[in-house]
């Protein structure tokens with residue numbers, strides 16, 4: 001199964017709507033990889049014994065794991081959390097999420113600072129690199145259950161934009177934005 005992503009139509013409509021352009025401008029996985037986003041599709045059933053997940057965790061050092069069941073009954077300060085998730089931010093580390101149930105949108109900025117919307121469904125696992133500007137919203141299904149992974153003790157601190165001097169932002173620019181800029185200039 002392939003990932004579904006598109007260039008976002010920015011307007012004042014509800015954030016939970018798809019916000020596709022007309023006509024739609026799909027974004028292929030290769031373009032997401034260029035900006036440092038990793039993606040796997042795994043079997044969401046019986047994830048405790050999923051060999052592929054085990055291998056990814058071992059090879060990338062994802063020792064920590066917990067669950068985020070995004071519904072008002074299970075999450076403290078639900079509305080505030082949703083607001084924070086949709087405020088553009090970065091982290092000092094990777095953001096690793098594996099969708100077990102439901103659906104939602106991860107928005108990431110591309111090299112031209114445009115929003116790309118990534119539709120996450122059961123079985124989708126994504127890694128956002130440290131320093132990438134991003135945000136998250138539920139879609140109209142209003143529910144998602146995610147596995148959160150981390151290397152070592154988790155740090156969920158979000159640094160809201162602008163954050164150009166943050167070391168992870170500078171690292172991100174050096175790894176994923178700068179070279180492509182130079183390559184373009186050379187042509």
Ligand SMILES: CSCCC(=O)C(=O)O
Pocket residue numbers: 068085095097134135136146156158
């Ligand atoms: C609902 S998980 C994704 C939200 C987010 O960007 C974060 O937790 O930092």
Ligand SMILES: [Fe+2]
Pocket residue numbers: 089090091095134158
């Ligand atoms: Fe985040």
